[in-house]
Amino acid sequence: MLYLIRHAHAVTAAEDPARPLSRSGRKQVKVLGRYLRRLGIEQPEAIWHSSLVRSAETAERLKRHWDLAVPLTLMVGLEPDDDLWRVVRRLRDLDQTVALVGHEPHLSALASRLLAGRAAPVCFIFEKSAVLALEGGPTRWRVRWHLSPEVIA
Numbered sequence: 001m002l003y004l005i006r007h008a009h010a011v012t013a014a015e016d017p018a019r020p021l022s023r024s025g026r027k028q029v030k031v032l033g034r035y036l037r038r039l040g041i042e043q044p045e046a047i048w049h050s051s052l053v054r055s056a057e058t059a060e061r062l063k064r065h066w067d068l069a070v071p072l073t074l075m076v077g078l079e080p081d082d083d084l085w086r087v088v089r090r091l092r093d094l095d096q097t098v099a100l101v102g103h104e105p106h107l108s109a110l111a112s113r114l115l116a117g118r119a120a121p122v123c124f125i126f127e128k129s130a131v132l133a134l135e136g137g138p139t140r141w142r143v144r145w146h147l148s149p150e151v152i153a
Contacts (some may be wrong), residue, residue, distance in 0.1 A: 006104060
């Protein structure tokens with residue numbers, strides 16, 4: 001199982017160049033994590049996130065509110081404009097359930113590549129705090145479910 005998760009709402013660069021989560025973003029992650037915990041779905045064995053503050057903070061807060069005892073791993077290649085092939089290659093060796101916390105437009109391109117074999121046109125557009133659960137792999141993925149934040153708000 002692979003969970004693709006877009007980071008929660010962040011402050012603007014004008015407010016803080018590091019762009020940490022905003023108050024509403026912290027609430028989004030809290031609601032999401034608790035919702036996923038209540039669903040009783042398969043828990044990830046690791047959470048991978050980009051180096052950007054909003055992604056790392058989303059991963060850390062998601063871990064806390066989902067009540068997970070899993071490692072948080074900084075993964076190179078998850079930033080908004082990174083080459084998605086780096087991630088695709090890493091997923092070929094995936095032998096565990098992972099939650100991957102990233103950014104747009106990277107996540108849409110990655111999901112499209114995994115599902116349709118090409119990055120464009122995109123199959124999904126990720127809202128902040130959206131989750132796409134994929135199963136299968138390493139070269140053949142299918143959608144298990146998709147969760148938008150307004151569904152659980």
